[in-house]
Amino acid sequence: MRYLFEEYALDTDRRELHRGTEMMSVTPQVFDLLDFLIRNRERVVSKDDIIDAIWNGRIVSDAALTTRFNAARGAIGDSGEEQRLIKTLPRKGFRFVGAVREEPAPSGAAMADAPAEPRQPSIALPDKPSIAVLPFQNLGADPEQEYFADGVVEDITMALSRFRWLFVIARNSSFTYKGRTVDIKQVGRELAVRYVLEGSVRKAGTRVRIAGQLIDAETGAHLWADRFDGALEDIFDLQDELTSSVVGAIAPTLQREEIRRARCKPTENLDAYDYYWRGLAKTRFWTRDANSEALRLFQKAIELDPRLACAHGMAAWCYAPRKARRWMIDQAQETAEAIRLARRAVHLGADDPVALCMGAYVLAFLAHEFDDAVAFMDRGLAINPNLAQAWTLSAWMRVWKGEPDLALDHAARAIRLSPLDPYISNINGAVAFAHFLAGRYDMASSSAEKAMRANPEFLLSTCIFAASNALGGHLGAAKKGLARAREINPDLRASNLEDLTPFRQAEHIARLAKGLREAGLPE
Template identity: 75%
Template sequence: MRYLFEEYAFDTDRRELYRGAGVVSIAPQVFDLLEYLIRNRERVVSKDDLINAVWKGRIVSDAALTTRLNAVRAAIGDTGEDQRLIKTLPRKGFRFVGPVQELQVPPGEAAADELVEPSQFPPVLPDKPSIAVLPFVNLSSDPEQDYFADGVVEDITMALSRFPWLFVIARNSSFTYKSRAVDVKQIGRELGVRYVLEGSVRKAGNRIRLAGQLIDAETGTHLWAERFEGPIEDMFDLQDDVTSGVVGAIAPKLQHEEIKRARRKPTESLDAYDYYLRGLAKARWSKNANSEALQLFYKAIDLDPHLACAYGMAAWCYTRRKALGWMNNQARESAESIRLARIAVHLGADDPIALCMGGYALAFVAHEFDDAAAFMDRALVVNPNLARAWMLSGWLRVWRGEPDRALEHCARAMRLSPLDPSMYYTTHGAMAYAHFLASRYDIASSCAETAMRDNPTFLLSICISAASNALAGRFEQAQKTVLRALECNPDLHASNLRDLAPFRRAEDFAIFAKALRDAGLPD
């Protein structure tokens, strides 16, 4: 049997490990250990399993086992820190997690020096969503548009590469298909990707039109399509708009498709990232769904203690529990939220989800506003195309008392994700608070109404609507809205209002609380 993974071929009949066409030197016990891990890659193997299989039950120290595992990792270009191929699961065991392709070797196959290189076999799909951005076709006779289209593709490729959960084929590989008529399914097989983005550019008069479409390379199904158009004199601004629009649309679409895949998997074959994806699907606004999501994120953490985004999302679940009055033990659950958030930002220095979710939890629960802003800013540097990070940053600027910056960040979130319903109402809620801080109560009320129309139970929007109407002199409307808030959370009082709205500046909170008291919120 020959196992292919990354650039390696592991031949159990010849008892040889190849990297490309070259043989990797590997000790017999190290070979046996790697073979056992690969053969049993569908499950976690314990220390005792390894000792029984490789050492035939002889007494082996933990240090000896660790030394052999380190040798296995070194042979296949992995490390105990990266754990890209072999994961250590504390108190449970070990698992080979790299994608593997099995190849039956016919009897009497050619000698090792004539071995077919792994690169001649189709690459195995990565263990995360994968995409290739193909060169856009120039449909006009103007060769200048060729350069423009290439620039758009390069920008989109780089922007998508900033999502750590996404595997993006490098531009140089994608551009080998330029001017070639190749079936998308064939491209998916040759590049080892699940999704392909293709498009075209056309000049019509003094305007440029770009069209893009996202395709599932396994089935040929079209998942998304959009057109972008602008005047030719604004070519470079249009290029930026196209990049933002495409990335803002397809990144959530890809994640949605991966969540559907994770849901279809049998429970016994789920790994940490599958549990994380299932948690994302459950992380909604209902109390029960929030609790289910939290348990799924904990399961992901249990399987992979280094999965920073799972810590961030678990902290986010506790943040929602506090905001909506769902906590059973506020002191204990708040402390757990802070613990998870700090691990998220520590492990996820280059993970924008871990940074923005962990950072927001530190602001909302721990009131560590300056640290939260630093983590949020880092998330936006790592991935300036992540709409959720801009939205949460808008809320953070609200709590910090920075209305102009909050509106700026909300506008960026809306531009990146204009069709996401949850993004729409949460961002309009943050805009309502920003206008409230700037004493624009009519505009604040209008933004709040928009948010409430899309989610009638969004408590933050309900409260800012009541407060804005009260300060605008519309007391009857304000009183009706406060009653609506109390229907959503009967335990809401002026005395615990800071749990919902943690304004940093005392004067901001005082104005907000007084307006709600005037509208009928009980002390």
């Protein structure tokens, strides 16, 4: 079926959104949201209706829902203020109000008669073998074990990432396909990768089975498939076997010794690692309660294994959003604990990229130890150059250090590794700050607007939008941006800007303050 509205066409059979002859780039969940709203345009659909249809009833934060609606509106030239096509009815729900015409999708014969225009990926394939690891199905009887299947995928992705000759898509982008039946060829086009790994996990008592299949995303051919059974205590060995088999299928000439060296058993204590996986699952939800629960779980993992470096790194990282979102109760005590955990992480995790990169970010953000932090971050990225989240954090650190060109380079790497990242606002925020520091105020404003569109609650991007417009001579937009910033944080003043983000050079915070003062920020 094709739905036609204004200059747009939504093709549900080919899962494509067109504006005229141009094919628009949308993530799978945004496409599903548009499809659901248009198909149900005769009625108001509730938030619960949407969550059931798009997320299969899983818990979804209001911020995540807002992000998808902003992206859907942006894809069809609408906005939250205009609501020309997608209307929000307070306390009731949402409705697609545009005039829609339906027509059948072109038949196979009609498509065959049409001129052949091979669809090109919006992003070029990397110059080395590229792979995305899709979420594994949880085949266990207990749906609460979903975190376990996700943790297995996290570890396999990380293991593959350590092969420098591989290009591995970040988990955040791969997991946008979670809970959905997908077309592997389409996944390959959307993520611009050659290979896709999918599979399943079944945990029953003390036994576990991991099954996987490697698919050529260009042809759809199955290159390899196998399953690995064993005791739960052998989980890391099973993951290593699967990883080795995948690598061997992609590059048969690879020496087994190289594969063996890439293996890294994080801990002998499976209970500790189980808590670590549970904590990782909670970090996907950017709410105060989820953050507190993640921190508790990481602390429990540390209690069970005081040398688990990755748990120290993630526990330290939990304090960063607590500071940024004003969730800290005792700021001095919590800041000191975050720095302690970060130093412990980089000390224990000399070869652990998660420990190094998360610890480094906290040392920069909370301790302002920029030089040491950059050294630790660079070491972590040298070990695992496929860690998209670390490239994002590194971009922010380069902003704070006053290196805008490096910040832009690192942000670009993050976007390429995670092109469908649900937290793209964080990357665009770093890009906006980098352009602001370089004096490119129009580009800073544009990137900040992208970040705001993806996450309307992102205070830093809203501030940079206001400041860059003020210094660029667009006072009306600057005042509008500042008004939004003060809705997010009514206590915002020129005198407390340093609480938002650290800058190594005083001139940079002074420039931000100058722009916001011109936009109307009080002292």
